Amino acid sequence: MQKAKKGAREKMAAPIHGNMDRMILENLPILPRSMTFSKMLEMDKASASLRNKWPWFFPPLCARKNQATLSDVEKARYICAFNMINNDGTLGHLVDLHAGAYGQHGNLLLLPWHRMFLLLFEAALHNYHPDVCIPYWDWNEEQYFPDWLAGILPTVHTPTRTINVIRSPGMGSWLAGTVSGTPSALAQTNYNSFSGPINGIHGGVHMWVGGTMSDAGVSPADPVFWLHHANLDRLWWQWYNSPAGGHQNPIIAGQILPWTYTEPDTRNIISLGYKYV
Numbered sequence: 001m002q003k004a005k006k007g008a009r010e011k012m013a014a015p016i017h018g019n020m021d022r023m024i025l026e027n028l029p030i031l032p033r034s035m036t037f038s039k040m041l042e043m044d045k046a047s048a049s050l051r052n053k054w055p056w057f058f059p060p061l062c063a064r065k066n067q068a069t070l071s072d073v074e075k076a077r078y079i080c081a082f083n084m085i086n087n088d089g090t091l092g093h094l095v096d097l098h099a100g101a102y103g104q105h106g107n108l109l110l111l112p113w114h115r116m117f118l119l120l121f122e123a124a125l126h127n128y129h130p131d132v133c134i135p136y137w138d139w140n141e142e143q144y145f146p147d148w149l150a151g152i153l154p155t156v157h158t159p160t161r162t163i164n165v166i167r168s169p170g171m172g173s174w175l176a177g178t179v180s181g182t183p184s185a186l187a188q189t190n191y192n193s194f195s196g197p198i199n200g201i202h203g204g205v206h207m208w209v210g211g212t213m214s215d216a217g218v219s220p221a222d223p224v225f226w227l228h229h230a231n232l233d234r235l236w237w238q239w240y241n242s243p244a245g246g247h248q249n250p251i252i253a254g255q256i257l258p259w260t261y262t263e264p265d266t267r268n269i270i271s272l273g274y275k276y277v
């Protein structure tokens with residue numbers, strides 16, 4: 001009984017994960033990267049049985065944690081990996097990619113597009129530290145700017161520009177008002193009526209942080225961009241799995257540009273290799 005159950009789970013998980021790894025790498029052609037030996041084996045179909053044989057050898061799901069609960073070491077790792085991918089040019093590429101007009105804001109595409117965008121960023125962080133996962137900033141609970149990032153104001157060189165990150169967070173009461181519609185968004189029973197208010201809250205938090213974050217042409221240069229979007233992504237996953245969300249997906253045809261991903265690729269965060277804890 002125990003044995004059969006275990007076998008079934010592995011059979012389900014392995015191929016999905018393998019395909020997604022391949023897709024992530026295919027969609028990262030411009031970014032410098034390295035690959036761990038376990039990742040290499042994981043991607044090789046002929047080595048699939050090794051995953052079952054030596055599960056301890058393969059990395060577990062990336063656990064994205066609440067930023068307020070991170071240890072000093074975890075905070076330092078995020079900042080360090082962020083600085084490394086800034087120095088190697090990856091972050092600049094991602095900023096320019098985000099500035100491209102892919103219609104990923106103010107509509108149904110917001111959540112799926114940024115889910116994949118965060119995944120590329122996280123994969124880049126893993127080149128420097130395999131234990132770093134994107135923390136999330138739960139602005140319904142922490143209605144102030146995450147203090148450990150307050151002094152982190154990087155200069156980011158994109159292929160075309162130099163960005164000096166600035167910000168000017170507002171009062172807590174302003175942020176509280178901005179995000180107060182979250183419970184009612186989570187209570188919506190179809191994707192469009194969930195996505196609408198979430199788009200508004202998304203933009204409101206960008207404006208509240210201010211400076212670089214208030215301009216979609218440069219916002220991913222601010223390290224808090226990723227924590228903000230991880231929280232939106234987490235709320236989406238929470239809604240999707242709730243009775244109100246009922247596992248509904250947005251209706252988006254074709255490729256999610258500029259990538260080869262399609263909407264079904266964006267549905268399951270476990271298949272994508274991460275979870276929220």
Ligand SMILES: [Cu+2]
Pocket residue numbers: 098105114216
């Ligand atoms: Cu964006």
